[in-house]
Amino acid sequence: MKYIPKTASLSESIYRDIDKNEYLNEIYEALLYNYSTNLFDLDRPQKQIQIKDALRFADLLSKSTYAPTADRDHQWGQEIATLLHLVYPQDKVVKYYLGSVLSAVGNYRGLKVPSIDGYKSADVLDGIFYEFDKEIHLIPGQKDEYFFHDQKRVYDRLSDPYFSYSGPTSMGKSFVVQTYIKEQIENGSTKNYAILVPTKALINEVRGNMFESLQNELTIKNYRIVSAIGEIYLQQHHHFIFIMTPERMHHLLIERQDLCIDFVFVDEAHKISERGGRSSYYYKVISQLKRLGNTPTVIFASPNIPNPEIYLRTIPGVQPNTIQRLASRFTPVSQFKFYMDLPNNKMYIHNEHTKSLEYVYRVPADMKLSKILHRVGRGKQNVVYCSSRQKVVDFAIAYASSLQALDNPKLIKLANDIKNDVHKECYLAELVEKGVAYHVGYLPANIRLRIEQSFEDGDLRTIFCTSTLVEGINLPADNLFITSYRNGKANMDEVTFRNLVGRVGRIKYNLFGNVFLLRMDTSLTEKQYEKLLNNDVPEQKLSFDLEENKSHIPALVNDLIKGDIEMSACRTEAADKDFDALRKFALIIINDYASGIDSPLTEMFENYVTSEQKSSIMSNFPLEKTSNDITLSYDQAYTLSEVVSSGAKYPELKGENDAVDFDELIRFLSMLSRVFKWDIYEKDTIGKSSNVLRWYAVILLRWIRGNGLNSIINHAIGYKTDHPNTGIWVNNIHIAERYDGSRNHKNYIIAETLGVIENVLLFSISNYFRKFSLEYKAFHNVDHFDNDWYEFVEYGTTNDLTIFLQRVGFTRDSATFLEQPRNQVKYIANVDGEIRLKKSVMTCGNASVEMDANEIQYNMPELFVD
Known part of the structure; x- marks a missing residue:
């Protein structure tokens, strides 16, 4: 007999252990099984279900008011009602109950799904309550559009000084803040707003959303949306909505210390918990904003994190507390997860509530990825996750090999533009004509955006991608196929997996999405798949508290005590990714010490140094030996200042064709390599060797001369034709000893060339040119100079x-x-x-x-x- 406390409420008595109810679990398992057999069109008898009993459970769960389990209960009730509707689509009673369940859980947007549109409660009191509840959750400025309950709870807290919340991917976390900013502006706000996102792809998405929602209101209220430091609007008198990565915001705040930002929204805040140097920008930016004298409102949003309050620790002087946080588990879209073990020819459906795999059927021996896609993805919007960029391309080609071109005018135009803009033999163009695409970071921004738009419009049906797309961009996918639990060479963690899975399902069209986890070969273990399926997201730490960083802080302390700004001991014992983070942490700490500022990083560092050691570090690094720029250490800054004061300048561009003495350019790049110590800090790219630097210089020249990508790629292919023994390389991986002129090798060169432009020219070289240009302007006391190669690289032209x-x-x-x-x-x-x-x-x-x-x-x- 179950023990129920005497003081328990009726709600607790009903819901506390409802997940242990054997009959409920039996019904749910049967529904999952029957849905699976329908989805795969299996010729086998379905399990018997008492529909009335299933509906009663769904109704009961949807009305749960027991706080500890309410999110789980509401989710389960919606899942049962959705599964019933999928298995019995013609049953009018099931359809009515689904509408009732959606109303009870506050999923009013779900009521607009075409298959159940028109629901009206038969119970008068319920109907009155739902209309009242809808009125409370009406989205400002919208008609017949409603917040989910937890969205409204978040919305009501956005005027707090700081707040951190988390929820499933489909909760619409960013939408809430974007709506808040829109309403504030329409109501006459003159504040400056900033939205920090982790990727360029998300910049484009959020920027597009803000333009679409505000439109002419931007002009009327004198607001401008800014997503790059060089945009002309920053020289004009406006109020601003900044949409930037933390890196861009960091550099903007260095260059424009007169800016006042009143409200900061940190989207995808779980990135603060990741290994690597990127997390350090969040600490620095929030500290920079506070230094400006006007402490802004700071809001964090993260996916599925059980302790979102942890990110409040990045705000100087603020300690985490459960009052300023909300962690939601309810998702308006259900995800049904299938595990297909192809080496063992078995398929299972995952039961989220019992954390178990339920066997469905024996998979045919010839069942491969392409066949699975054809079987369950036909006529649907499909996203296929792959662990590497090369697998993205390989799998897309294999899948499309049996497809015919669709004769779709929009896709034909997109394909032709890819041929003209990239290369006539680029695989992507041929795939697009068949309704298939791959989406990787090195593709030109305009092509990526058009692929996303074509998929959203339903012209493209299947996209193959890495985590960079599905982690950030919201695509309207019905099915998600996960071909590996790896993300690059490392295994996916629970945060990444849950965020990935949450991308499937489209509340505008459906109440559910399917996730297929594919174990495609024996190098992938069953145990790891089961771990990802069954484990909840663990509590997160800030990146400086990760063991991979903490274990090396004693070495870092010793380096700083010695005055070793290269941090040699730390660099020797830490992995490259972790050293990048530790170096940036150290640059922040010594600058904060010298400036007399207490910050989350100095607070952490106090646990590793004595007062004598701290004094020694402060003595080694006075303010003039530190920098507000965490990408530049004193040794680099000092040498840069010396070479500029000695007359260093960019190579001259001569004549109409911007002729450059190539050897002079190589000497200039070699000089920068010595100044910035690329052999230490950029050893995998621009610091690798003089031959690599010459190759980058060739592409650099064509880029700044305004050559189109097609021209640059053709030149790169021509170079390989003339020098076939240089082989084929992609991402520092040696693919072939000799270039053979095949279409396959040409596509490797396309990928490598585009990757160099995106990751080397527009990131590494651009950043160092920026530092040189800033120093040059400061020394010569000018705001602008004609031969500014940083500007030429940033814009890819001298025009x-x-x-x-x-x-x-x-x-x-x-x-x-x-x-x-x-x-x-x-x-x-x-x-x-x-x-x-x-x-x-x-x-x-x-x-x-x-x-x-x-x-x-x-x-x-x-x-x-x-």
């Missing part, structure tokens, strides 16, 4: 018009299109000496230009003329 167009928001490809003489005549005007765009540019026929222009018209309406 003033192309640079201007990018500074107002066009991508490089769009700006290059408009800069062409025939297009200048059509779309560009000169009004009183000012550059203007004709409104016809919004229908110019170039999809990327149209997408850019339709956003820019809200940020800079004065740019457009009739």
Whole structure:
């Protein structure tokens, strides 16, 4: 007999141990099994279910008010009702109950799903309550659009000084804050807002969302959306919505210390708990904002984290507390998870509530990824996760090999643009015509955005990708196929897995999504898959408390006591990823010590140093030997200052074709290598060897001369044709000893060249050129100089018009299109000496230009003329 405390409420008596109810679990297992047989069209008898009993359980669970289990109960009730509707789609009673359950759990958006639209409660009192509840949860400025209950709880806390919340991926965590910012602006706010996101892809998504929701309100209220430091709006008098990565925000705050930011939203805050140097930017940015004198509101959002209050520790002077947090587990979309063990020919469905795998059927021996996709993904929107960029391409080609081109005009146009912009033999173009695509970080931004849009529109049906897409971008997927539990070479952790799984399901169209975990070969273990399926997300730590960092802090202390800014001992014993984090932590700490600032990192460091050791460190690193820039240590800054004061400058560009003495460029890059110690801090890329530096220099020159990607790639292929013994390399991996001219090898060169542009030119070299340019301006006491290679790299051109167009928001490809003489005549005007765009540019026929222009018209309406 179950023990129930005498003081227990009726709610506790009903729900406390309802998950142990054998009959409930029997019904749920039967529903999962029957749904599986339907999905795979299996010819076998279904398990008997008493529908009325199942409906009663769903109704009971949906009305749970017992706080410790309410989220779980509401989720389970919705899952049962959804499964009943999937297994018995024609049953009107089931359809009615599904509507009732959705209403009870506050999933009013789910009521708009086409298959159940039109629900009306037959119970008068229930109907009155639901209408009252809907009114409370009405989204500001919207008609018939409602917050989920936990969304509303978050929304009501966004005016607090600080707050941290977590929830499932499909909860719409970012949407709540974006709605809050919109309402504040419409109500007359003059504050500056900042949204920090971890990737460029998320910048594009959030930026697009804000443009779509605010539109003309931006101009009316004098707001501008800014996502890059060089955007022209920062030189004008406006209020701002900054949408940036922490790195960009860090550099912006260094260059613009006059900025006042009143509200900061840290999206995907779980990144603060990850290994590697990127987490350090969050500590630094929040500290920088506080140094500006106006402590902003700081809001954190993270997926599935049980202790979201941990991120409050990044705010100087704030300690975590459970009052300023909310951890939700309810998701408006159910995910049904299947485990397919292909080496052992078995398929299971996972029971989230009993944490067990229920056997469904024996998988045919010839069942491979492509066949599974054809069987359950036909006519659906499918995302296929792969552990590496090369597998993304390989799996996409294998799947599409048996498909025919769709004769879809939109896809044909996209495919032709890929051939023209990238290369005529690029695999992606052929795949797109068949409704298939791959999405990897090195693809040009305009191509990535159009792939995402085509998938959202339903033209592209299947996308193969790495974690960079599914971790951040919200795509309308019905099915998610996970081909490995690895993320690169490392195993996925629970946070990444849950975030990945949560990307499937589309509340606008469905109440559920399917997740297929595929064990495709024996190198992947059954135990690891079961661990990911069964384990909840553990409590998170801040990155400086991770064992991988803590274990090396004593070595770091000894280095700093010795005054060793290269941190030699720490660098020797720590992995590269961890040393990157530890070095940045150290640069923050010595700057905070010298500035007399208490911060979360100095507070942590106090546990590892005595007062004498701290004094020694402070003596070694006075303020003039520290920097606010955590990407630049004193040894680098001092040497840079010396070479600039001695007359160092960028190589001269000569004539109309921007001719450059190549040997002079190599000498300049070699000088930067010595100044910034690339052999120590960039040893895997630009510090690798002089031959690699020469290769990067070739691409660099073509990039700044404004050559299109197609031209740069053709040149790279031509170089390999002339020098086949240089072999094929991708991501520092040696693919082949000799280039053979095959289409396969050409696509490796395409991937490597695009990767160099994205990761080396636009990240590493751009960052170091930025430091050189800032020092050059400071020494010569100028705000701008003509031969600024940082600007040339950042915008991929030396052309003033192309640079201007990018500074107002066009991508490089769009700006290059408009800069062409025939297009200048059509779309560009000169009004009183000012550059203007004709409104016809919004229908110019170039999809990327149209997408850019339709956003820019809200940020800079004065740019457009009739």
